[in-house]
Amino acid sequence: MRLPLISAFGLALFSLQQVAGITPPPGAESLTACSDVSVRKEIRSLSSDEWNTYKSAVEGAKGDRWIDWFGYLHERVSTKIHGNSEFFLYHRKFISDYEKILRGYEPNVVLPYWNNMIDYQNPAGSPILGEKYFGGNGVTDKCVSSGIANSWNFTYLGNECLQRNFGEADTIVTWYSPEFITSILQSSTTYADLRAGIENSLHGIVHLSIGGDMNTMHSPADPIFWLHHSNIDRLYAQWQAVEPDTRTYMYDGKDYAGNDVTLDDKLTYTSTPAYEVMRLGYGNMCYTYDTIQTANGDENALLSKRQRKCKPRPSKATQTIQKLPAKVLADFYPSFNKKKFSALENEMSDITPKQPMAADCSKPFTPPKPSEKMRGKMPYPGTLSKEYIKMMNLNSEEVRSAEKRAFAMIDELNAANYLSPYLFDLE
Ligand SMILES: *[C@@H]1O[C@H](CO)[C@@H](O)[C@H](O)[C@H]1NC(C)=O
Ligand SMILES: [Cu+2]
Numbered sequence: 001m002r003l004p005l006i007s008a009f010g011l012a013l014f015s016l017q018q019v020a021g022i023t024p025p026p027g028a029e030s031l032t033a034c035s036d037v038s039v040r041k042e043i044r045s046l047s048s049d050e051w052n053t054y055k056s057a058v059e060g061a062k063g064d065r066w067i068d069w070f071g072y073l074h075e076r077v078s079t080k081i082h083g084n085s086e087f088f089l090y091h092r093k094f095i096s097d098y099e100k101i102l103r104g105y106e107p108n109v110v111l112p113y114w115n116n117m118i119d120y121q122n123p124a125g126s127p128i129l130g131e132k133y134f135g136g137n138g139v140t141d142k143c144v145s146s147g148i149a150n151s152w153n154f155t156y157l158g159n160e161c162l163q164r165n166f167g168e169a170d171t172i173v174t175w176y177s178p179e180f181i182t183s184i185l186q187s188s189t190t191y192a193d194l195r196a197g198i199e200n201s202l203h204g205i206v207h208l209s210i211g212g213d214m215n216t217m218h219s220p221a222d223p224i225f226w227l228h229h230s231n232i233d234r235l236y237a238q239w240q241a242v243e244p245d246t247r248t249y250m251y252d253g254k255d256y257a258g259n260d261v262t263l264d265d266k267l268t269y270t271s272t273p274a275y276e277v278m279r280l281g282y283g284n285m286c287y288t289y290d291t292i293q294t295a296n297g298d299e300n301a302l303l304s305k306r307q308r309k310c311k312p313r314p315s316k317a318t319q320t321i322q323k324l325p326a327k328v329l330a331d332f333y334p335s336f337n338k339k340k341f342s343a344l345e346n347e348m349s350d351i352t353p354k355q356p357m358a359a360d361c362s363k364p365f366t367p368p369k370p371s372e373k374m375r376g377k378m379p380y381p382g383t384l385s386k387e388y389i390k391m392m393n394l395n396s397e398e399v400r401s402a403e404k405r406a407f408a409m410i411d412e413l414n415a416a417n418y419l420s421p422y423l424f425d426l427e
Helices: 002-020 048-063 066-081 086-103 178-187 191-210 224-242 290-295 316-322 326-332 386-391 396-415
Strands: 038-040 287-289
Touching: 038 290, 048 066, 048 086, 066 086, 086 191, 086 224, 178 191, 178 224, 178 316, 178 326, 178 396, 191 224, 191 386, 191 396, 224 287, 224 290, 287 290, 326 396, 386 396
Parallel strands: 038 287
Antiparallel strands: none
16 A cells, blocks of 8 residues: 555655756856766675675775775874764765775776664674675784785784774674664754764764774774765765755754854865765766665666566565654654655665665565564664764764664664564574
8 A cells, every 4th residue: 555655756756856956056066967877785785796896996905005095094084074064075075085096996896885774783793794795803913804804904003903893702782773774864854963863873883893993093994984984975865865955965063163064165184165075976976876776766777677676665664663653753753754755764675684685676575574572672772982982072962862862762662562674583
């Protein structure tokens, strides 16, 4: 019943965008549409050729010490680009610069992203932190000794290995769920809201709890950094695309010095004004994300005919949450409450740790059965330490209020006996 409604709405939204259009601010009118737009995909949905290309580019860049350079650069600017509005924009440019460097090694390479929300219950068990991809916890002297970053050493800090430092017994604290990120996407009405909601939750806990180099100012040294930030950038891009006319160039809040930001602000230590990086598919930002392509009705441009038959649809989780008391919806899921919503503000599509590919419809979709044991038992996320908050120049009150909101949301879902499809019986 709901299904055709949603897709009809998606199409309506798309044609509306075409009619109304985005009005670029002064300076941005001269940015031209990219002739070639690459599509960033979830790491698990890369073909083996795509993964090998990515791996080869990263190894090339590592060999020439580009990774060392990006770590150094990030450390230099770190206190100015975190804990304030520049966060999304600086990192958008930063990872896009990295992608350009990778193209020097593999001209067709595209930066993937890691949807680490779907791994939130047991991050250390994610295949991304396994032998096949980026390797796991540090071993001797916390040095990573598996996966793509096996035995990487850096020279810019002296000869040191790449380190990771998970918690007790090689486990990592719980991260943030697709349910929570969906709530942030739906309830953030300003750029500053979204920035605080994402940076203080998902962004921070992934850095802190992978530990080692990820928990330093030179975190780009860990190849996981780029996929984590690509995911953060994707969430920002999705939020923009929900209401492109008003959000593409929405920029508010404060910079590191406490001044109101403006679209003409230059990103830290660059000559790039903020407005230059805000619109994907224009100027130098010649990329988009697979989830945006499939959510806004324009997926036909990318998917094969066979794939087109199988569109992402509202998942069971979505339907369950839509039935929660109106007050819960008003507090945490205002878009679901309106009964009309864009898939762009819903991270609970039928994507699961076992079948993470939104766009891959080559197999008919069968959702895995969540563990009944986990009904009403969504776990709280880990929290940021005082040391991390200080190092990253975050606003402690803002962090604690983001965490409180996550706890409150979880309490409501548990009280409603909600069964999350992202929770498994770990025994
Ligand atoms: C890498 O760094 C570690 C110290 O972190 C050192 O023990 C090891 O010898 C270095 N490896 C190489 C090949 O230089
Ligand atoms: Cu950063």
